[in-house]
Amino acid sequence: MNRVKRTLAPYLLVLPGGLWLLVFFVVPMVTMLSLSLQEGDIVNGYVFTGHWQTYVEAISDYQTQMIRSLVYGAITSLVLIVLAFPVAYWIAFYGGRKKTTYLFLILLPFFVSFVLRTISWRMLLTDDGVLLHPLKEAGLLPSGFQLLGTPTAVIAGLVYNFLPFMVLPIYVALERIDPRVVEAARDLYASPATAFRKVIFPLALPGVFAGVLMTFVPASSDYVNSELLGGTSTTMIGQVIQSKFLHTSDYPTASALAFALMAVLLIGVFSYARALGTEDVMKVAAR
Amino acid sequence: MTQTLTPAPATQATPSRRRFRIGGARMMHIYTWLLIAWLVLPILVMILFGFNDPQGRYNQTWQGFTLKWYGELFALPDLTDALIASLAVAVVSSLISAALGTGIGYALGRYRFRGAGATNLVMFAAISSPELVMGSSLLTLFVSMGVGLGGVTLTIAHVMFSIAFVATVVRARVVTLDRAMEEAAADLGATAWTTWWKVTFPILLPAIFSGIMLAFALSIDDFVITNFTAGNVQTFPLWIWGSTRVGLPPQVNVMGTLIFVVGVLIAVVANLRSRPRKQQD
Numbered sequence: 001m002n003r004v005k006r007t008l009a010p011y012l013l014v015l016p017g018g019l020w021l022l023v024f025f026v027v028p029m030v031t032m033l034s035l036s037l038q039e040g041d042i043v044n045g046y047v048f049t050g051h052w053q054t055y056v057e058a059i060s061d062y063q064t065q066m067i068r069s070l071v072y073g074a075i076t077s078l079v080l081i082v083l084a085f086p087v088a089y090w091i092a093f094y095g096g097r098k099k100t101t102y103l104f105l106i107l108l109p110f111f112v113s114f115v116l117r118t119i120s121w122r123m124l125l126t127d128d129g130v131l132l133h134p135l136k137e138a139g140l141l142p143s144g145f146q147l148l149g150t151p152t153a154v155i156a157g158l159v160y161n162f163l164p165f166m167v168l169p170i171y172v173a174l175e176r177i178d179p180r181v182v183e184a185a186r187d188l189y190a191s192p193a194t195a196f197r198k199v200i201f202p203l204a205l206p207g208v209f210a211g212v213l214m215t216f217v218p219a220s221s222d223y224v225n226s227e228l229l230g231g232t233s234t235t236m237i238g239q240v241i242q243s244k245f246l247h248t249s250d251y252p253t254a255s256a257l258a259f260a261l262m263a264v265l266l267i268g269v270f271s272y273a274r275a276l277g278t279e280d281v282m283k284v285a286a287r
Numbered sequence: 288m289t290q291t292l293t294p295a296p297a298t299q300a301t302p303s304r305r306r307f308r309i310g311g312a313r314m315m316h317i318y319t320w321l322l323i324a325w326l327v328l329p330i331l332v333m334i335l336f337g338f339n340d341p342q343g344r345y346n347q348t349w350q351g352f353t354l355k356w357y358g359e360l361f362a363l364p365d366l367t368d369a370l371i372a373s374l375a376v377a378v379v380s381s382l383i384s385a386a387l388g389t390g391i392g393y394a395l396g397r398y399r400f401r402g403a404g405a406t407n408l409v410m411f412a413a414i415s416s417p418e419l420v421m422g423s424s425l426l427t428l429f430v431s432m433g434v435g436l437g438g439v440t441l442t443i444a445h446v447m448f449s450i451a452f453v454a455t456v457v458r459a460r461v462v463t464l465d466r467a468m469e470e471a472a473a474d475l476g477a478t479a480w481t482t483w484w485k486v487t488f489p490i491l492l493p494a495i496f497s498g499i500m501l502a503f504a505l506s507i508d509d510f511v512i513t514n515f516t517a518g519n520v521q522t523f524p525l526w527i528w529g530s531t532r533v534g535l536p537p538q539v540n541v542m543g544t545l546i547f548v549v550g551v552l553i554a555v556v557a558n559l560r561s562r563p564r565k566q567q568d
Contacts, residue, residue, distance in 0.1 A: 010398035017387030017450050024447040028424035035427045090315035105323045111550040115510050115524045116543045120329035221417035262420040
């Protein structure tokens, strides 16, 4: 009796939450896939016809936005590695007793709503805002110069919003490095540069991978930054999907685009995860 | 042979290299502070413009200091309703996801069972899937089932994306749990139920509490999934999104400032309270 209870226990514990995830996370993916293969409209309803041509049409119509989003996502992740690595390195090796305080400061933007943060950014970047106005007055920038509406503004916004997601995983990886390993390299006459290249950087790579995972996916599927900071030449696939779902109610095309985007991103995610082990990623993600 | 030769240049090079290292560290220190300043700059702008006294409807240029928006914080009924809706959804969804997530986290941390791998996989997918896809696919589910969007669908969505985070936090604590405590309780004749409530649950409580806080923070800040599942219900981020074009009233900045201050205070207090425990680890 007791043994039956014990073998049943994990299932009973997982059941409620597992069902919730099944019904509201897994099943929707199936409905979305099915909807992408249906024809019809919002008024007369949709019929499943297996019309896979929707994918071909949607992707050929919006390949510019799709590729642009992946490129913006990739640039964002690369810029983030360069920006975040020295910070993570300094906090991990020189942060001393104040490590937590520094990490907390890095996390401060998360205490402000994502949309509000991006709007504050827009205020900073406007043509005559606090950043550009003084530079134009001083003659450092031409008076017609503008940032809003350019790819630079969108990518800057993405970099700003996802920076903590890159600092944290790299920090976690660097923090785990045994200082004696680095000392051993130095004792064996490795220059600081060589010790960094041959010892520290390879050990930090899992953190960099996790950081890329946690920034590339949200950045390339984002529509808030491109909507608030971008212009007509910076439209990202997220904006297309969002407007097709919420404004024009073109569900089959929107579903096809969302599914295609997820397929591209998930293939990337799972190949990363296999190289890295999901446990590590989850641990980092939970922080 | 080479080994006997190398030490000489190495020792010669050491002083300059050491200086380089210290210089590098100092530069990284300055750089870290610059980056923190960059991260904080938009927050300061938000706080500052809550004290601005704009003449028109656009709160974009500094026109004088005032405290009146703090006094008229709830003067815009729509905005106040949106904030209340955000808080209500955050409270309900964080409590539900805490209950569901604790079950999963405890089972995964404590038992080996068939299906654990699949559960892990689904949780990993739920954490790493793009919000855009989770939100839009939920929309397709609700639309094809003919369910009207609103507060209920919104709460369902928020519970969905929070469960995996709560479960991960709780599992991390369960893994480090000393099983001897539970065994001792069982040896002393406690039933499984009593053991859970008198021993396990109190030990897990801090982890469950951080799970609730995390779920609350995720919920109150969420925009993308909310955008797809809220229907006509306005939450704080949705209201801001909808009003950007017509100009944001300074009350938004004040509410943002208050949420920021309260959030930071709670985080600092929680961190100070958990400190002695951390040192033991």
